[in-house]
Amino acid sequence: MSNWDKEVDILVVGSGAGGLLAGLVGAHNRADVLIVEKADLWGGTSATSGGGIWIPRSDVAKAAGFEDNLDDAFTYLRALSADNVPDENIRAFVDNAAPMLRWVMANTPVQYMAFPYPDYHAENPGGSAQGYRTHLPLPISGKPLGNEVRSLRFASPAASLFGYINWHFTETSELLYRTKGWIKNLAVSMARYWLDLPFRLTSRKDRRLTLGNALTGGLRMALNDRGVPLWLNTPLIDLVREGDRVTGAIVEKDGKPYRIGVRQGVVLAAGGFDKNQTMRNANAPLYPTAQYSGGVTSNTGDSIRAGEAIGARTLNLQSAWAAPVFYVPGEDRGRLCTVERALPGCIMVNQSGKRYLNEAASYHIVGQQMARRDAEHGDANPSWMIFDHTYRHKFPMGPLYPLMPTFLHSKGVRSILKQGRSIEELARKIGVDPATLSETVARFNTHAAKGEDPEFHRGEAAYDKMYGDFRHVPNPCLRPLDKGPFYALPIYPGDIGTNGGLLTNAKAQVLDDTGEPITGLYAVGNNAASAMGESYPGAGVTIGPAMTSAYVAARHMTGAN
Numbered sequence: 033m034s035n036w037d038k039e040v041d042i043l044v045v046g047s048g049a050g051g052l053l054a055g056l057v058g059a060h061n062r063a064d065v066l067i068v069e070k071a072d073l074w075g076g077t078s079a080t081s082g083g084g085i086w087i088p089r090s091d092v093a094k095a096a097g098f099e100d101n102l103d104d105a106f107t108y109l110r111a112l113s114a115d116n117v118p119d120e121n122i123r124a125f126v127d128n129a130a131p132m133l134r135w136v137m138a139n140t141p142v143q144y145m146a147f148p149y150p151d152y153h154a155e156n157p158g159g160s161a162q163g164y165r166t167h168l169p170l171p172i173s174g175k176p177l178g179n180e181v182r183s184l185r186f187a188s189p190a191a192s193l194f195g196y197i198n199w200h201f202t203e204t205s206e207l208l209y210r211t212k213g214w215i216k217n218l219a220v221s222m223a224r225y226w227l228d229l230p231f232r233l234t235s236r237k238d239r240r241l242t243l244g245n246a247l248t249g250g251l252r253m254a255l256n257d258r259g260v261p262l263w264l265n266t267p268l269i270d271l272v273r274e275g276d277r278v279t280g281a282i283v284e285k286d287g288k289p290y291r292i293g294v295r296q297g298v299v300l301a302a303g304g305f306d307k308n309q310t311m312r313n314a315n316a317p318l319y320p321t322a323q324y325s326g327g328v329t330s331n332t333g334d335s336i337r338a339g340e341a342i343g344a345r346t347l348n349l350q351s352a353w354a355a356p357v358f359y360v361p362g363e364d365r366g367r368l369c370t371v372e373r374a375l376p377g378c379i380m381v382n383q384s385g386k387r388y389l390n391e392a393a394s395y396h397i398v399g400q401q402m403a404r405r406d407a408e409h410g411d412a413n414p415s416w417m418i419f420d421h422t423y424r425h426k427f428p429m430g431p432l433y434p435l436m437p438t439f440l441h442s443k444g445v446r447s448i449l450k451q452g453r454s455i456e457e458l459a460r461k462i463g464v465d466p467a468t469l470s471e472t473v474a475r476f477n478t479h480a481a482k483g484e485d486p487e488f489h490r491g492e493a494a495y496d497k498m499y500g501d502f503r504h505v506p507n508p509c510l511r512p513l514d515k516g517p518f519y520a521l522p523i524y525p526g527d528i529g530t531n532g533g534l535l536t537n538a539k540a541q542v543l544d545d546t547g548e549p550i551t552g553l554y555a556v557g558n559n560a561a562s563a564m565g566e567s568y569p570g571a572g573v574t575i576g577p578a579m580t581s582a583y584v585a586a587r588h589m590t591g592a593n
């Protein structure tokens with residue numbers, strides 16, 4: 033087929049971490065690259081995220097004194113992943129992850145530190161209780177982006193202060209525990225933000241980029257240095273396949289179809305079907321509500337469907353990166369709940385007022401347990417997060433800030449917060465049987481006072497303890513709920529994106545129904561079926577593999593490997 037409106041070597045669809053890195057590695061290897069993005073903002077869910085990446089045996093972890101072993105990492109992932117995920121896909125990730133990170137740190141402003149963040153199943157063979165496989169990006173200035181910083185997606189409210197001041201992980205923890213000097217440091221951060229003049233007069237965007245903003249912002253800076261264009265408001269509509277080869281794609285530009293021919297191939301990096309309610313109903317009934325997904329609204333599975341339309345095979349579409357989320361009315365996505373569940377002075381109950389899980393487990397495990405519980409018993413969507421006055425004063429809970437009176441919170445937040453002078457009164461306000469909730473709290477309190485949770489073992493695993501209050505003994509995750517008033521917030525089984533998608537091989541090539549690669553078609557990130565199957569082995573296992581596949585795909589397309 034000829035009559036293309038434009039021809040390039042590589043067309044990248046989507047501007048999350050996977051798409052940006054695929055474009056960058058392609059351009060570095062001398063390909064003429066174009067990135068198209070459906071939304072009017074770039075960065076995808078990646079920009080709103082923590083930007084954490086799970087990378088076994090990295091150079092930075094080694095420099096921090098952590099000796100890792102790739103066979104251990106493979107053993108750990110293989111056992112957790114689904115049986116239908118080929119060994120070669122897991123191996124490809126394990127083997128290429130550290131070289132990918134080395135490349136990124138050598139060729140972009142993005143720099144990572146290894147973090148002592150325990151694996152989510154650290155007790156399993158090959159798991160790391162010390163951590164140092166999770167890496168976090170260091171903050172960078174967004175000023176080199178010029179005006180493009182304005183169209184970079186804001187960090188999620190769950191990963192920023194007041195939804196607009198960008199925070200690094202270490203700053204969050206300083207504020208969370210109000211460690212020495214926190215007031216001064218908070219004041220310095222606020223002053224830095226407000227004194228970014230005259231920019232402050234025209235934008236709420238924080239130009240100090242952290243977490244997912246630092247990752248995507250830094251990748252975009254490197255793309256700009258290489259002159260790679262990124263077109264906003266340009267959704268992929270269809271792929272063009274001729275014989276066994278993808279030769280181009282049709283996008284929509286200025287409201288009209290626009291045909292782009294490719295000499296080397298197309299990289300699909302357009303995320304999952306997070307916000308497509310119809311695709312969820314058909315494929316992922318365990319995670320039923322598109323509105324509660326933390327993914328960005330433009331992730332509607334377009335490129336999964338475009339792949340299927342030209343004969344690509346899919347895998348594990350029933351799966352998602354599960355997570356408990358708070359939902360504030362009027363917002364376009366759920367707010368991931370990570371830390372709060374592990375802090376002392378709160379419990380989660382179902383609609384009968386009973387605990388049914390270890391609140392402090394990883395968000396994926398809790399999200400899956402909530403979803404399964406609701407599917408079986410119909411009493412966990414929503415569940416209720418119950419906390420006492422001491423908790424309310426000391427720690428954040430979802431959209432609620434400590435020390436900030438309730439009336440200063442938004443109307444949406446106030447509309448979901450329930451309060452009672454006693455547990456019984458609170459129970460009546462949330463429609464739960466008062467006697468059952470009182471009994472649940474009394475039983476929890478008896479054991480929590482001794483630092484024990486015989487029912488659900490909260491605070492025993494390395495991961496639980498990491499997010500607990502390290503000053504609280506004997507168990508950083510457990511304290512009786514004993515001081516009124518008492519509070520409740522609804523919490524939902526949600527996700528931070530779907531993770532089933534197009535089936536790929538070790539080179540990130542999309543496979544067809546016969547299991548053969550479709551030449552010139554690659555898929556990365558949540559657009560592809562994850563090598564993790566339905567598991568979540570550690571912080572950063574969505575973006576780490578997305579970037580690693582992007583690195584592998586672009587090198588393969590350009591003949592570098």
Ligand code: FAD
Nearest residue numbers: 046048070076077078081082084268326557558572574575
């Ligand atoms: P995205 O980053 O979502 O990018 C997809 C892009 O494709 C979007 O910009 C979208 O608009 C675009 N697109 C969609 N359709 C089309 C189309 N038809 N044409 C063109 N473009 C299209 N994961 C981690 O590993 N580490 C973390 O620290 C972490 N923290 C998180 C924190 C929060 C609050 C949330 C919500 C998620 C977090 N996640 C984290 C999950 C992670 O952000 C996502 O799984 C990951 O970013 C997905 O990357 P991606 O490149 O596949 O998609």
